[in-house]
Amino acid sequence: MTKKIFISYSWGTIEYQDWVVNLAKRLMNDSVDVVLDRWDLKDGNDVFHFMESMVKSDDIYRVLVLCDKNYKTKADNRDGGVGTETQIITPEIYKDQKQEKFIPIVTERDENKSTYLPIFLSSRKYIDLSNEEYFEESYEELLRNILDAPSIPKPKLGTKVPAYITDSAVNNTATNSILRTLENQLQKFPEKVNSYSDSFIETFLESLLDFQFKSSSSAIDVYGKEILDNIYSYKVLREDFLDFLLITTKPEYNLDVEILIGFFEKKNQFTNPKDRGGYNNYDFENFSFIFQELFLYTIAICLRNKNYKLVEELLYSKFYFIDSYSGKTEAKSFTEIYKYNDSIENYLKRSFNKISGFGHLIITNLCEKIRKEEIIFADVFCHFIADLYPSNNYRDRWFPRTYIYKEWYNTFDFFDRLTSQRYFEKVKGIFNVESKEEFQKILNDYKNSKNGKDRIRFENSFDSLPYLHEMIDIDNIATNR
Known part of the structure; x- marks a missing residue:
């Protein structure tokens, strides 16, 4: 289901307005339906009605509040459209079921690197888009929030207490802790x-x-x-x-x-x-x-x-x-x-x-x-x-x-698979060879060296060890795909 959001901000400079529009365009491109005054508020519309409907509408999944110096000043002083919007948003924020709907977005910091968060948002967790160096990571965090796709989703609740908690023989080793x-x-x-x-x-x-x-x-x-x-x-x-x-x-x-x-x-x-x-x-x-x-x-x-x-x-x-x-x-x-x-x-x-x-x-x-x-x-x-x-x-x-x-x-499946060229190329290093021809020569020399020799046996047993050349089809090494 498409997520619909509303962006609340203070117009400020032309450059800042362009920055907001570009952010909205990128969100749109990433499947988020963005309501923005620049393309949704038509001439002749009531500005305050537009703001109120966006803030209170059940169709709006998130309200992004872009916080810069200009927005903080107007919100704290209840000045202009931002001030009116603040009066609308504030009671909505303190309704428990609506709290997660409003996301402060920091877009500017002062010379001491402090955020420009208005008073009514000062205690809330925010997303920081003010630092260009970390913008992409923060944008991803924002997008994941909107799309309900957290990078670390909450795991399912287990049904069984870990054995190391309930067992009488608890593994308290230092290595287990690591x-x-x-x-x-x-x-x-x-x-x-x-x-x-x-x-x-x-x-x-x-x-x-x-x-x-x-x-x-x-x-x-x-x-x-x-x-x-x-x-x-x-x-x-x-x-x-x-x-x-x-x-x-x-x-x-x-x-x-x-x-x-x-x-x-x-x-x-x-x-x-x-x-x-x-x-x-x-x-x-x-x-x-x-x-x-x-x-x-x-x-x-x-x-x-x-x-x-x-x-x-x-x-x-x-x-x-x-x-x-x-x-x-x-x-x-x-x-x-x-x-x-x-x-x-x-x-x-x-x-x-x-x-x-x-x-x-x-x-x-x-x-x-x-x-x-x-x-x-x-x-x-x-x-x-x-x-x-x-x-x-x-x-x-x-x-x-x-x-x-x-x-x-x-049989040992590992040796049987050596007839596959693809498999041989993966494992040839553990035989210390570079090619099948080199491996075949080593195996044939090994085979000749064992001629006439007694097999190695277990003590007091008829069981003996095989030779490597008996485990491998030498002539057909790497002949299959």
Whole structure:
């Protein structure tokens, strides 16, 4: 329905009259039906009747009162047409059902930047069109007011009290406090994603320190269970980290990968601190597990969000880990985050006959927002990249301990889609190639290097890992649209 408005103003100079007419024309062009004396008040019409009918008419949705020095003087002194109009408007303003009908529009300020609002409008919220620099923003505010299209509409009233208010286990973590406002803030200020992320990561690392513990026994049945209990207890904090990733790794936010790299570079400070005191190696194994788990979730979430650039940077950039004892910085690949956690593996194998303790713990303690297939694929993909680009260092490997939990009948859709040229162009960076020909050569060389070699198997199991060339139709890469 077309909105009809009336503009009340004091004529003043020719330039000011032209400014008012131009404002009215622009509103008309933007679908607002404007009643203005310059084109609606005909010769011979009663001026006062015209004013009164416009102010009191139910057809008039808004009355814009343009406030400059001239209008304020005449309104306060009840002088001329403006004075008469003021006498008509004033009682209407104080009728509750009519209050929103009258909008003061500031069009001029004095030398002290004070507004020229007449007394009868001095306490009312106004729209400021006096500043040319911010005119467009203010005009949009005015137009949205008239058209009932606020930039921040009032949300619907929820029917359910938030769980963090009603649940007995309230998440009062400092990280959760940041998360409650993070997404809303990024929608308004996406350019601040890195500063918000730095703040979250710093707070997360401080909170993670609270999970350092010292085992009460050297018996594996005791300290193995204590490590698992510790990992389970940090789940609330972990969920905050994953929610942070789900928000900030969306491609539109352009998260700086250095923030994520910097986070994982802190691993040594937790897993091998300089001041070990009377701690045993297994007292820090919870942190080894945590950083490895969080890296898998990071890859999985970046892939879900189709942020292939972040995946590429995480898999091929160097991480500068500081040696806790020498203080030297060493540049290493992402495989440095991988670790065989003896205590977890031995405890779960001994107590529950689990072939892969790490895999079992990841899958049974999975975040509800992430599918099992996503975390397994992230694990397998890290293995393939480490295997595709091997170094001379035996430690530069990644064994996908979750793979044993993959459903045998499921293929990895990601690899199947590489026959699409469009899809290949999007993801080729995470294989560190520029063209399909380059990728095909790398895969064929990889295939030849595996001829005659024994497959990698899980300990005490017939299950083995596939090779990357077996997952990809090499000859048909990027052959379809």
